[in-house]
Amino acid sequence: MRAISFVRQFVEVVLAIVIAPLFAGWIAQCRAWLHNRSAPPLLQPYRMLRKLFFKDVALATDASALFRATPYVLFGTMVLAAAIIPSLVTDLPLARVADSIALVGLFATARVFLSLAAMDIGTAFGTLGARREMMVGFLAEPALLMVLFNAFLLYGSTSLPSLVDGYRTHPSVIDPSVIFAAVAFVMVALAENARIPIDNPSTHLELTMIHEAMLLEYSARHLALVEWASSLKLFNYACIGFALFLPWGIATHGADGAGAFVVAIAALIGKLVIAGAALALIESLSAKLRIFRAPEYLAMAFLLAVLGLLVHLLLGA
Amino acid sequence: MLLSAYDWISGLTDTLAFHDLHFMLLLVAAWMILGLAGFLRPHSIRFVARMLFPIGALVCLSVAILAGVFLGSGQGPQIVVLPLGLPDLPFHIRLDVLSSFFLLLLGVAGAGISTFAAGYFRTGEGTAPALLGLQYHLFLASMAMVILADDAYLFMVAWETMALTSYFLVTSHHRIPEIRRAGFLYLIMAHVGAVCILLSFGVLQGGSWQFTFDAMRGAPLTPFWATTAFLLALLGFGAKAGLVPMHVWLPEAHPAAPSPVSAMMSGLMLKTAIYGMLRISFDLLDIRFWQWGVLLLVLGLFSALFGAIFAAVQTDMKRLLAYSSIENVGLIFTGIGLAILFETSNMHLFAALALTAALVHSLNHALFKSLLFLTTGSVLHATKQRSLGKLGGLIRRMPWVATLALIGTLSIAGLPPLNGFVSEWLLLQSFLFTPQLPHAFLNMLIPLGAAALALTVALAAYVMVKFYGVIFLGQPREASLVNAHDANWLERLGLIWLAAGCILIGALPQLALRAVAPVTGKLLGDTVRPSSTVWWIAPIAQEQASYSGLILLAGIFSVVAVTFVCVRLLAHGRIRRTDTWDCGYPWQTSRMQDTAEGFGQPIRHMFGTFFRIERNLPSASDTAPRYRIYIEDRLWRAIYLPIARGVQKLADGIGFLQGGRLAIYLLYSFLTLLGLLVFVL
Numbered sequence: 001m002r003a004i005s006f007v008r009q010f011v012e013v014v015l016a017i018v019i020a021p022l023f024a025g026w027i028a029q030c031r032a033w034l035h036n037r038s039a040p041p042l043l044q045p046y047r048m049l050r051k052l053f054f055k056d057v058a059l060a061t062d063a064s065a066l067f068r069a070t071p072y073v074l075f076g077t078m079v080l081a082a083a084i085i086p087s088l089v090t091d092l093p094l095a096r097v098a099d100s101i102a103l104v105g106l107f108a109t110a111r112v113f114l115s116l117a118a119m120d121i122g123t124a125f126g127t128l129g130a131r132r133e134m135m136v137g138f139l140a141e142p143a144l145l146m147v148l149f150n151a152f153l154l155y156g157s158t159s160l161p162s163l164v165d166g167y168r169t170h171p172s173v174i175d176p177s178v179i180f181a182a183v184a185f186v187m188v189a190l191a192e193n194a195r196i197p198i199d200n201p202s203t204h205l206e207l208t209m210i211h212e213a214m215l216l217e218y219s220a221r222h223l224a225l226v227e228w229a230s231s232l233k234l235f236n237y238a239c240i241g242f243a244l245f246l247p248w249g250i251a252t253h254g255a256d257g258a259g260a261f262v263v264a265i266a267a268l269i270g271k272l273v274i275a276g277a278a279l280a281l282i283e284s285l286s287a288k289l290r291i292f293r294a295p296e297y298l299a300m301a302f303l304l305a306v307l308g309l310l311v312h313l314l315l316g317a
Numbered sequence: 318m319l320l321s322a323y324d325w326i327s328g329l330t331d332t333l334a335f336h337d338l339h340f341m342l343l344l345v346a347a348w349m350i351l352g353l354a355g356f357l358r359p360h361s362i363r364f365v366a367r368m369l370f371p372i373g374a375l376v377c378l379s380v381a382i383l384a385g386v387f388l389g390s391g392q393g394p395q396i397v398v399l400p401l402g403l404p405d406l407p408f409h410i411r412l413d414v415l416s417s418f419f420l421l422l423l424g425v426a427g428a429g430i431s432t433f434a435a436g437y438f439r440t441g442e443g444t445a446p447a448l449l450g451l452q453y454h455l456f457l458a459s460m461a462m463v464i465l466a467d468d469a470y471l472f473m474v475a476w477e478t479m480a481l482t483s484y485f486l487v488t489s490h491h492r493i494p495e496i497r498r499a500g501f502l503y504l505i506m507a508h509v510g511a512v513c514i515l516l517s518f519g520v521l522q523g524g525s526w527q528f529t530f531d532a533m534r535g536a537p538l539t540p541f542w543a544t545t546a547f548l549l550a551l552l553g554f555g556a557k558a559g560l561v562p563m564h565v566w567l568p569e570a571h572p573a574a575p576s577p578v579s580a581m582m583s584g585l586m587l588k589t590a591i592y593g594m595l596r597i598s599f600d601l602l603d604i605r606f607w608q609w610g611v612l613l614l615v616l617g618l619f620s621a622l623f624g625a626i627f628a629a630v631q632t633d634m635k636r637l638l639a640y641s642s643i644e645n646v647g648l649i650f651t652g653i654g655l656a657i658l659f660e661t662s663n664m665h666l667f668a669a670l671a672l673t674a675a676l677v678h679s680l681n682h683a684l685f686k687s688l689l690f691l692t693t694g695s696v697l698h699a700t701k702q703r704s705l706g707k708l709g710g711l712i713r714r715m716p717w718v719a720t721l722a723l724i725g726t727l728s729i730a731g732l733p734p735l736n737g738f739v740s741e742w743l744l745l746q747s748f749l750f751t752p753q754l755p756h757a758f759l760n761m762l763i764p765l766g767a768a769a770l771a772l773t774v775a776l777a778a779y780v781m782v783k784f785y786g787v788i789f790l791g792q793p794r795e796a797s798l799v800n801a802h803d804a805n806w807l808e809r810l811g812l813i814w815l816a817a818g819c820i821l822i823g824a825l826p827q828l829a830l831r832a833v834a835p836v837t838g839k840l841l842g843d844t845v846r847p848s849s850t851v852w853w854i855a856p857i858a859q860e861q862a863s864y865s866g867l868i869l870l871a872g873i874f875s876v877v878a879v880t881f882v883c884v885r886l887l888a889h890g891r892i893r894r895t896d897t898w899d900c901g902y903p904w905q906t907s908r909m910q911d912t913a914e915g916f917g918q919p920i921r922h923m924f925g926t927f928f929r930i931e932r933n934l935p936s937a938s939d940t941a942p943r944y945r946i947y948i949e950d951r952l953w954r955a956i957y958l959p960i961a962r963g964v965q966k967l968a969d970g971i972g973f974l975q976g977g978r979l980a981i982y983l984l985y986s987f988l989t990l991l992g993l994l995v996f997v998l
Contacts, residue, residue: 138779
């Protein structure tokens, strides 16, 4: 283990923390343009965070320690996830700590903590949000696992860096199952990150909100951390998608000098710009589903992923 | 008899070879003595609970240490023949790696449960303290003897003792009719299962009429008889483990028992069934078929999904945990099924991985399910409520119990970096290798199995958020809950022990892998790769998959700490306590939170076909509207009630023979004799 890989690891984590709010800001900008509105500046999420960090926390009298600890736990798990996902290089010392299944588990930990915190004060909205979040979560998680199983069948590993390395050493593999898996992954990513068509990040309509309902009692620095963690989660999902389906530009094991590193950063930013615009386009083109239709949507994602597996096995047999 | 006892003792003194198994038997005897010692002061809860139970916990700990040392030493099996039992069938006792792994599990979890029980039992628990102590310690001793038995006779004696002592423990509060009913159902199912196991042993002896396990190992069985023995064992042990559709007793009996007993039944007794299944299918039978693996896989996955779905709609906290036990047993059986599938295809390494997953999950389940059942006991004592609809907000009244229950909740929900995740990770890893199986048709179906597994695991998290959120978080749903008190120090100690186990295996899963390795090595001839460093586990190969609970745990803690310090240094720490905001709605009451029914509603909605639902909706003009919903297991009406009706009808049909007149009975005797004479002549 060389010292340089620790430096790269550190740079990657810091970059993730810094870029994540920008990515959210970029999506908001794209959405505004598509809606024919004048867009907020790219740095708006940072201004928001700064404002929140310097406000006083208004904490409900009934809030327990769990409620106050959750924003830190959320932020911590998301930063750790960012350290494991190979967004720039595959030679990450921390990547061996958790493979992609453990990564899914890490996301589940964050979800469970947020849901518990939402139930802590005992408001009608909080429990409602927690219930819906857990519902979306338990349907999305198996679909995501199936996508990862598919990747395992292609490259024989559940470790994301090994997947990227495997893809780069056998770039000829264009399996039809990848298309199924990619569609399923996008659907899951939309649902897990509280985007349209499952949830709408920009409304507080009680009939439909999921994620926002859980955050209602948070304020100031707690809210800032939760929001930051949410944008990190979106960033992480984007990077998982890049690692699985668009691994070009990521500096692979053995070919990761300074030049490759710079290329990797440029590639990542390029991919994020395109992904953000695509996400805004999907969100603008689709309507939000009724909450009762959410299971159907997620079941479809799940079945697509399973179909991908079957296609791979049929073709392979 | 006396002579052989004398020989045995003199043989001992001659060699002074007092090995592990003798110590183990002494410890089992110590439990029995502790049970009897309660009768010195039969009505003193101080003596029986506060003094004898902690000693019992120490015995548990000694059993665990002894079993652990034996596992680590890599010795061959040790055998003792006790001059007890039938004249020409003495008790054969054997300690090998499989039994010592399960004794380790029994000891570790039992130590926590006994410590908790010492603080838990109060006067007026229904049964007299001494009787309770006797039943409790006999229950422990009989479970140990089931695991140590090396002949069918001793196995069945211990198995029956286990069933009966647990029956009496379940019916501790025998004045309540529902508890008597639950106990009766348990007794019937236990005996149906025992008959199946007995028949299975009958087939296994293979015509030699030798009932020692050694004779059974060598008995040549045709594929047909081997399959018969396997299926009978599956029925018998499945009934004890709560495999669907033999699960009906479990959600009735586990909640009825006092909480430490529920913990023992769910955490430990179910594992004796797993042990029995492993002993018969991997040790006593020397051939296996891949179809057995498919059967176990299907039954296991279905039980797991079924248990998780039903747990999600429960409104009684202990019933919820009982259904969750069905789920976990299903996961364990899935692992065993996969192991058989791989093993019959000569993929021993993957078989070892699947079996490792099953065994580690058994150990984990013993820890976190005991922990959660015990916390429900504390909640029950503090609030007198079992219904989730009448709890809430206990994190503020019972911080100790709430914190420890949170650890159990996160573990059982399968979240990293705690122990539940480790075994689920191993199980998912072993599923990944199923496409390499040489059965083309099976390969198509197994992705669906993996999908069902993933769904179950995710659903378990839903269930546990409901469990924890409704009991410990939110506003108290009853005014009386403000008087709830925290657990006493003995109870806390027991809970801390179990929670520490969850964290330890979560952070250092290689400990569990190391304990399991001799077992898989013995049963399958291969073990998963021992970790090259202490930092991570990589059961097959480093580049394939690796996981490190310790670094993950340390990572989360350090990032959280750094974030906390940064926020404090760069911003400020000011906090203003205010009223709850809730979008500016000031008239919040505790009844506006989700109820347990409400939280389970999406599951009821999505998996409606699993349930039989009766719903009473009030009409618009109702002056006293009541909304009632009643959810039942479909299998109850589909399988059990027809059987019960059939038995009833049969009994009614035979009943006419009983006229109640002596002359008629004498006539029957006469006719029987006549019939026999005809037969003989």
